[in-house]
Amino acid sequence: MASLKAQQSITNTLPNKLPAKFLKQITNDLSPDRKLGHSVFGTVYMGILPEGEIIAVKKLAENSPVAPGKSFDTEVTNLMALQHENIVELVGYCHEAQKDVVYHNGRYVIVDIIESFLWYKYLPKGTLDKYIYAGTSISNWDTRFKIIKGVCKGLQFLHNKPDGALIHMNILPTSIWLDDNWVPKIADFGLARLFGQEQTRMNTINVIGQYGYMAPEYLYRGEISTMSDIYSLGMLIIETTTGEKNCPNSEDRSARKFVEHVHQNWNTDDQITTMYPSLDANGLQQVKLCIDIGLNCVEVDRNKRLSIVDIVKRLNGERV
Known part of the structure; x- marks a missing residue:
């Protein structure tokens, strides 16, 4: 496992936006074994980067009425700018439309499902x-x-x-x-x-x-x-x-x-x-x-x- 100093430097070099596929991969496809916590907003998972560093990945609740498109990006960017000793550091996010097949009115149809993630600096003591x-x-x-x-x-x-x-x-x-x-x-x-x-x-x-x-x-x-x-x-x-x-x-x-x-x-x-x-x-x-x-x-x-x-x-x- 990387040292804390190295861990911080790796996190700081990651892009603010990471693809949903990558975030699912590092959380072992959102495995229950990686679950760190849960709230009304969604579930937090342990994400292990290829270098061995750990980040906390929050998958926002399914079907949540999150603000669309640019409004979501703007709000998250504003939240990422907040810095305080007693505030968890929000480092990046993902807001993607994924194609899915659902059964509707007697037939299967392809729909866009919006998946939203936030990721934070990992705090090992938990909640x-x-x-x-x-x-x-x-x-x-x-x-x-x-x-x-x-x-x-x-x-x-x-x-x-x-x-x-x-x-x-x-x-x-x-x-x-x-x-x-x-x-x-x-x-x-x-x-x-x-x-x-x-x-x-x-x-x-x-x-x-x-x-x-x-x-x-x-x-x-x-x-x-x-x-x-x-x-x-x-x-x-x-x-x-x-x-x-x-x-x-x-x-x-x-x-x-x-x-x-x-x-x-x-x-x-x-x-x-x-x-x-x-x-x-x-x-x-x-x-x-x-x-x-x-x-x-x-x-x-x-x-x-x-x-x-x-x-x-x-x-x-x-x-x-």
């Missing part, structure tokens, strides 16, 4: 959901606090772009990747734009969103704003802090029962020190702060939620 729940490998609070702060900084970057906020629409543990130093990187950023915001409004549940992370105003009224992301962020902060998994269902799609459980069970020092037995006084205050911020973010009334700017200030010890 946050593998590490934060009880019994997993991140047992110390300092690392969890570092991850929470990093995710918030990344979202602040997306929400405060000079040309307007980039609403993520899918902040959850499976969309946060980790590098070798536990630095969190937000993935799936901007894919809501590729899918078209009008489509996300019309097909709230089918196109964008996972039960337990969607803000009520978006889930039930199709209202999209930065506060939609804040709700999802709140759930992620709560899960990362408590180690408890948000397990909603079709009857509780915004996970209000989970929120109430946290309200009732994480309001004492005893509960916190049970989770983190070696916590010092400063760490105890940080845990309390994160629970408080997380619960504020998941207020049903979006006007009561903190902005990402204020969240970052509070995490940095500033008064808001």
Whole structure:
């Protein structure tokens, strides 16, 4: 396997556009054995280049209402220009029409199927959901606090772009990747734009969103704003802090029962020190702060939620 330095140089010399045939070849034809993660936007696979380097290849969901032609190219190019420590580096893409034979109205016809891929720098630790729940490998609070702060900084970057906020629409543990130093990187950023915001409004549940992370105003009224992301962020902060998994269902799609459980069970020092037995006084205050911020973010009334700017200030010890 190539060294990290060599690996980075090989990635940087690859063209921004790679053919679908090549991307399928390096992922062993999108083999389930190469699957790294999955979201409502599609599935991520490990791609092994001929030189031995690994990249992460996302195959966008089948039949997704992605923006056509040049609009797709323009949006992806804009996303590739985004550079931040807490954002996964988007390196290239593919948007091709493939001929396929389908059975329609009693006969076989040839149709154009659009296949869309994105590819990213590979992060070997994978996604946050593998590490934060009880019994997993991140047992110390300092690392969890570092991850929470990093995710918030990344979202602040997306929400405060000079040309307007980039609403993520899918902040959850499976969309946060980790590098070798536990630095969190937000993935799936901007894919809501590729899918078209009008489509996300019309097909709230089918196109964008996972039960337990969607803000009520978006889930039930199709209202999209930065506060939609804040709700999802709140759930992620709560899960990362408590180690408890948000397990909603079709009857509780915004996970209000989970929120109430946290309200009732994480309001004492005893509960916190049970989770983190070696916590010092400063760490105890940080845990309390994160629970408080997380619960504020998941207020049903979006006007009561903190902005990402204020969240970052509070995490940095500033008064808001």
